[in-house]
Amino acid sequence: MTIGFASAIGSHVGMVRSNNQDSGFAGDRLFLVADGMGGHAGGDVASALTTKTMADIEGQPTGDAVESARALKAGLLDANRMLRSTVKDRPELAGMGTTFTGFLTVGDQLSLAHIGDSRLYLLRNGKMRQVTRDHTFVQRLVDSGRITEEEAKTHPRRSVLMRVLGDVDSSPEIDTEVLDSQVGDVWLLCSDGLCGYVDEPDIEKILRRRTTLEGAVENLIDKSLAAGAPDNVTVVLVEAIPAPIEPDQLPGPRFAGSAASDIPGGEHVSTARNRLLGRRRPPRRVQPVEESHFEPRVDEYLAELIAETRRRNWRRRVLWLVGVIAVLATIAGALFLGYQWTQTRYFVGTDGNSVVIYQGVQQSIGSLDLHSVAEDTDIPIDALDGNERRQIERTLSASSLEEARDIVTRLGVHEDDE
Incomplete structure (x- = not known):
């Protein structure tokens, strides 16, 4: 057509x-x-x-x-x-x-x-x-x-x-x-x-x-x-x-x-x-x-661009690495401070046989326990009456070692009949 x-x-x-x-x-x-x-x-x-x-x-x-x-x-x-x-x-x-x-x-x-x-x-x-x-x-x-x-x-x-x-x-x-x-x-x-x-x-x-x-x-x-x-x-x-x-x-x-x-008149193509x-x-x-x-100069421009790209990428890698290190350091610092705080806490519990005073908190992070044995009282768990035994098994929190010892002292211990 x-x-x-x-x-x-x-x-x-x-x-x-x-x-x-x-x-x-x-x-x-x-x-x-x-x-x-x-x-x-x-x-x-x-x-x-x-x-x-x-x-x-x-x-x-x-x-x-x-x-x-x-x-x-x-x-x-x-x-x-x-x-x-x-x-x-x-x-x-x-x-x-x-x-x-x-x-x-x-x-x-x-x-x-x-x-x-x-x-x-x-x-x-x-x-x-x-x-x-x-x-x-x-x-x-x-x-x-x-x-x-x-x-x-x-x-x-x-x-x-x-x-x-x-x-x-x-x-x-x-x-x-x-x-x-x-x-x-x-x-x-x-x-x-x-x-x-x-x-x-x-x-x-x-x-x-x-x-x-x-x-x-x-x-x-x-x-x-x-x-x-x-x-x-x-x-x-x-x-x-x-x-x-x-x-x-x-x-x-x-x-x-x-x-x-x-x-002459050529500019009329621009609209009013x-x-x-x-x-x-x-x-x-x-x-x-x-x-x-x-x-x-294409080759020179390309070479300059490649050099600039390498410098830019190097700066980016450095900044990325610094950022990662800063984040990791922040996380590590937070974890360390958090762990330090947990070690100011105590609780009274049991290892299944006796009453134990633990330093830390009951929680764990994976396989890492956030508590350790502070004192083993050698008080058999069986020597406690039913209510106190249940409290110890659920644990009793304390803000200091002395407070934990006071809790142990107040426990009613019953001697077994011979």
């Missing part, structure tokens, strides 16, 4: 940054998100230049889906060379770079190109999944089993990118893939300003409950703003519909973020509600966003 694609796009600077380093594009066949890095001086330039360069591909013949994927990759390599050349002309932009995640539609297929940590998600039959894999240091750690997905969300190196376009790598490795689409699919392209601060179940819920694509874009951006939105956030939604859209019904190319800054929120900053303090940066 021939299908068409409807789309919506939006971008917001967020609540902390002073400029938008994200860029986005939604055309007739090409859809993309680029997240710039390199600080105020270069991130916005890198993402905008890359977005505008790649937008030109839409009007070029690209063949089938496989050829389109190759065309996207070739375009990104050209954009990378352009960024490096720009830095030569403007040295103050040294170190700038950008992520890129985007696709061209070819019939009922998508030609995908991806580098960095912007993401592509697919909502199909009410279930959302992440399609792309982040090119980040923490993702390497997750893939190698060194940390979990949950640990990756708060890892101190979560902003370290291993692959980007820009003035950092002359031959970046770009992932390409051909994906099948079907009617009802919703494809979400976003910068980490969304997926880094809004949980995936919340994103999925918004997509499932959408009434329009534009409304869903607003809700996704607003959800990020509600979370504090310390980073720029850019969202592109593309939905596969039953029939192709007529050319006169296509909305035309729309830029967002820094790529829209010099296009978002612009209002942008002016009315939240009263709570939000954590400053950590700048993403490129780091190709």
